[in-house]
Amino acid sequence: MTLFAALFSHYRRHPLQLLALALMIVLATTLWTGVHHLTDRARVSLAESERAVAGQQQLVRDDGQPVTVQDFANLRRAGLCVMPWLEVRRPPPAGRVIGVDxxxxTCFGDQAPGQAGSDALNGEPFLDIGEAAQLSTNGGEGVLSLLVPQTxxxxxxxxxYQLRGFSLGPATGELGESFLLNLDALGVLVLLITxxxxRSVYQLGLVQRRESFALLTRFGVPGGRVWGWLLAEMAALTALCVLPGLWLGRWLAALLGGGFGAALENLFDTPLYAxxxxxxxxxxxxxxxxxLAACFADRRLLRYLPAARYVGTWPxxxxxxxxxxxxVRFATVLGWLFAGIALVFVAVGVLTPRAxxxxxxxxARAGEGLGKWRRRELAVVFRRLALPVVALQFAVAMVLAVQALVSTFENTFEVWLGQRLEAEFYVEVxxxxxxxxxxxxxxxxxGLGDWHLVQRGRAQLESAGGTPALPQVDLFAISPVGPLVTGWTLLxxxxxxxxxxxxxxxxMVNEQLARRQGYEPGDTxxxxxxxxxxxxxxxxxYADYGRPAGEILTAGQVLPAAFQPRFVSFSINPGALAMDDVRQGLAAAWGTEALTARDNQSIQTLASGVFDQTFLLTRAITVLTLVLAGASLLIMGWVFFTTRVWYYRLLSVWGLTRREAANQLRWxxxxLTGCVALVALPLGVWLTWVLVARINPLAFGWSLPMAVYPGFxxxxxxxxxxIGVVISLLMGRQLRGLTPAPAMANVAAGGER
Amino acid sequence: MTEPVVQVTGLSKRFATGADAVTVLAELSFALPAGASLALTGRSGSGKSTLLNLLCGLEAPEAGRLQVFGEAFAAGDDGVAGDASARWARLRRRAIGVVFQDANLMPALTLLENVRLRATLAGQPTAPAADWLARLGLAELANRYPDQVSGGQRQRAALAMVFAMNPGLILADEPTGSLDHHTADDVADSLFSLQQHSGCGLILATHDPALAARCQYRLDLGHDRPELAATSALPSAAAPP
Known part of the structure; x- marks a missing residue:
């Protein structure tokens, strides 16, 4: 028999342990690959979308009339690279489609808007312009634009004709980066947990093999050779298990990616998910x-119970x-903030089992009899199962934090969106x-309800001395300032x-600008x-979510007469009137036909739906992590309990019925799991605070209110x-039948204390 | 004649090993008077540990009847009466002390806490626990954990646990099997001294002829038809029942 065969014979005797280890590697790979793949694809998709929607320009007529097919023909004949863009709005649920030619x-090269330059993007909602024109004549509301390259x-x-800016929708970058940052952070946490x-599953397996290692050492086998063979054994197992894990992870990503893709499409009107x-x-x-690093980070594994030793580093x-x-509290750059978070997690991981x-x-000091024994045994379990306990704690904390973040965001966003879209309609001037x-x-x-005029533009901040060293900010002017805005919640x-x-x-200034420049009420x-x-x-x-730009809110009367807004619109509550009549009245006043009144309610519903779907994905990943951590504790508990089952048997010898002994195990x-949940709570609340009050402001300039959800x-x-009950039920099976006295000397001597 | 503390009639036990079945005990019968000591001897695999397990209800017989402290048990009781395991548990808790070759103590408790726990389970006062440890020479070690004392000290602590529960019967499975000769003698001395002092019955399984000779009776399970035999330790007035 070779040395490797001798070492591997342990798994011949305990095939379930090998299965548990393999399963853990497969599940860990699945989960992390899923998150990684999803993040990777999302990053690629968002990059594509950036290119698709950013920086286009269009041609408009000097006389203010809408461009027509005849304009397109004239411009092409004049040798200009022009692409027609027919946006057709259809009644819900059909939504918006865009016809392109x-x-x-072709003269745009790979920068053609709507093509996104990638075969990976499917064709929706872009159609051939002929089909879009057909939809337009069948009840859809079509608006033609003529796009030209940036050059x-x-x-x-x-x-x-003259040039004007053109945008397909909101820029994806800022919101997308926020989302990717969340996914990246989640991926790192998932990697840490896995x-x-x-490591914990492997360690417990080693506990049972230490006697064999000691025997081999007594037979004269160098420790280095044992170590080398163990490494080879694990490398082979990893190679075998990582592959199905990768496949499953991609399957998971594809499963979740559908919802994510739909969310992005709804948000940006382009098929963004590659x-x-x-x-x-x-x-x-x-x-x-x-x-391999998790399993072989140090060589003490061969000799000690690592969990019991690591807690010695508590100071x-x-x-x-x-x-x-x-x-975390005082960092002013994201790098230090993340370093602080990592430090806290490592420290908590070391301290929690010991605490x-x-x-x-x-x-146990205060208890007597079985109560004292149970608490002492619990202390042993906390030390021996330190790693899976910490993993479950992290997973629970992550779920708590993500849930709180998502719920807070949803609630805040809903209120904020409701305030921002207070008017029923808006009309672009x-x-x-x-x-x-x-x-x-x-x-x-x-009979008209509340309304106001919105004028958007840019303003240059200046320091008190008049030196224009400060950045440009968005300007948001409203007139008159009335009930449509006075209900906003001010920070x-x-x-x-x-x-x-x-x-x-x-x-007034938005939160981003206030944070960046340190503005408070009373400052000038x-x-x-x-x-x-x-x-x-x-x-x-005031709160202003989803973008990092600073903004100043003023009354329209502050604007100089010569101010050239970039965007002008009316927000209107039609009151006793029909909105269609108001729209037609405005069109008549301006002498134009191309006037669109957009329904804010549908925008709000759409936006809420988008975030629901986006966060569904985040929740799914966190719940999967929790399930993995629970399953791990289950496996670990099973393996660990095989080294403790004798003591429960001893309880039966001392006169406890099987049910009573099983009850001790259940307790x-x-x-164990109840305590893990309790210690996960402060970590989860802290992590929530870090997400809403530290990471978001540093990364994006806005924070969310800190909310807690005791129901959750x-x-x-x-x-x-x-999870604890399930563990006890499965472990309880080992109490059935006759248990031999422990064979390992250290267990017999009570060394597993 | 004192009423037997243990009466065994036609007791049989088989173990299935794959497709085969090995008969370990076949129609064994004997009775042990209260307060007497019995050595179970025989080669490895002859059924000594199995018989001890049967005598405290940790295993169930295939056939035969058992009577312990007047409680009657028969093969298949659990299937018929359903309460046999609870009755056995009650007996083990209050009246039967079991000592194994090792691993008799809870590793997370000190020696003193182990003794107190066993006394509590048996419904006995916990105050004498320290005394029992002192009588076995462990007063200084009472607050140590099992892994902090020697094997012999652990076995003596196990004896302290058993005596702290004031048992009517002690079942000891090679209690000195893992100890050196000198320590084994110390532990055996303690066991017999306290057993005689308390007047409880003692059944011990052993390979050690000297230890077996200190018991009043001997049952050699290596024989085809084992029978209870008196040893020289038995006073001449007491004949095997």
Missing amino acids: PFAA VDPAQLPPG ALLV VGAGGVAVPALVMGAVV AALVGLVVGLLL LAGMAQWR PAFVAVADGVHYLDGLA VAAPDAWSRLAAGEGV ITFRLDGRARTLPVLGV LAVA WLEMLGWCLL
Whole structure:
């Protein structure tokens, strides 16, 4: 028999252990590959979408009339690269489609809008322009635009036309990056948890093999050779298990990616989710390295019970915890913040088993009889199952944090969106019409509800000395300032903020700008509009989610007469009137036909739906992680219990019935998982705070209110207790039948204390 | 004649090993008077440990009847009466002390806590636990954990546990089997001394002829038809029942 055969003979005797280890590697690979693949594809997709929607420009007529097919023909004949873009809005649920002409787009090269330059993107909602035109004549509302490449110079244009910016929708980058950052963080956490799980399963297997290692050492086999063969054994097992894990991970990603893709499509009106294959080398190498590093990080495994030894590093862990907490609290750059989070997690991982074991020991002092024994046994379990306990704690904390983040975001976003879309409709003011005509028309309209004019543009911030060293910000001007905005929730505000804003006595700033420049109510802000500087007090700070840009909110009367807005619209509640009548009235006032009134309610519903789907994905991943951690604890408990079953048998020898002995086991398992849930709670709440109050402001400039959800805490506690019950039921099977006295000398001597 | 503390009639036990079945005990019958000591001897695999397990209800016989402290048990009781395991548990808790070759102590408890736990389960006062340890020479080690003392000290602590429960019968499965000669003698001295002092019955399985000779009776399970035999340790007035 070779040395390898002698070592591997352990698994011949305990095939379930080998199966558990293999299963853990497969599941860990599946989970991490799934997250990684999803993030990878999402990153590729968002990059494609950036290219698809960003930086296009269009041609418009000097006379303000909508462009027509005849314009397209004239421009093509003039030798200009022009692509027709027919946007057709159909009644829900059909939604918006866009007709493009692939032949006309050839002069755009691979920068053609709507093509996204990738075969991986399917054709929806882009159609051939002929089909879109057909839809337009069948009840859809069509608007034609003529797009030209970025390289076209205004001097090249034929007379009667001019260039204007064109956007297919909101830029994906900012929101997408936020989402990717979440997924990346989730992926790192998942990798950490899976590494812990694999390590813990492997370690417990080694516990039972230590006697064999000792025997081989006595036979004169060098420790290095044993180590080498163990490494080879694990490398072979990893190679075998990582491959099915990769396949399953991709399957998982494809399963979840459908919902994600749908979410992105709804959000950006373009098919953004790339379903390409991506590479397998990186995930395979990462998982292989993680598994081997997790199992062979140190050679003490051969000689000691690692879990019992690691807790000896608690003073360093305590220092690490304090430093990590301080870093997270005071870091001003994301890198340090993440370093702080990592430090806190490592420290918590080291300290938790020790703290729980200490607590159980302390509680045992007061007890007597079986109660004392149970608590002492619980302390042993906390020490011996340190890694899976910590993994479950991290998983539960992650679920708690993600749930709180998602719920907070959903609630906040819903309220915020409701405030922002307070009016039932908004009407985009066409170029080349007199805004004042619209204002005059609405002013004189009896029975009309609340309305205001929105003018958006850019403003240059200036420092007090007038040096323009500060950045440009968005300008958001409203007139009149009325009930459509005065219901906004302000994060901080000066007294009578809204009435002073309406009177033009100050401005409000969004949270991003307030954080970046340190503005508070009472401060003054100087900004330049069309060459004219204004200095006004800051009256309040309002929440503005989903983008990092700073913004100033002013009353329209603050704007200089020569101000050139980039975008003008009316927000309108039609009140007693029909919106269609109001729209037609406005169109008549401006002498135009191309006027669209958009239904804010449907936008709000769509946006909410998008976030529901997006967060469904995040939730699914966290729940899968929890399931994996629970399964790991189950496997670990099973393996560990094989070394403890004799003591439960001893209870039977001492006169406890099988049911009574099983009840002790049940108490132990439920106490174990219940305690894990309890210690996961503060970590989860802290992680929630870090996500909403530290990462978001640093990464994106806006924070979310910190909310807690005790109902969900109870739900998680329930799940953890259920995991404990399942563990005890499965372990209880080992109590049946006759148990031989422990064969291992260290167990017989009570060394597993 | 004292009423027997253990009465065994036609007891049989077989173990299935794959397709085969090995008969370990076949129609064994004997009775042990209260307060007497019995050595079970025989080669390995002759059924000594199995008989001890049967005598405390940790295993069930294929055939035969058992009577322990007047409680009657028969093969298949659990299937018919359903309460046999509970009755056995009650007996083990209150009246039967079991000592194995090793691993008799809970590793997470100190020696003293182990003794107190066993006394508590038996419904006995816990206060004398320290005394029992002291009588066995373990007073200084009472607050140590099992892995912090020697094998012989652990076995003596196991004896302290058994005596702290004030048993009517002690079942000992090679209690000195893992100890050196000198320590084994110490543990055996303690066992017999306390057994005689308390007046409880003792059945021990052993390969050690000297230890077996210290018992009043001997049952050699290596024989085809084992029978209870008196040893020289038995006072001449007491004949095998």
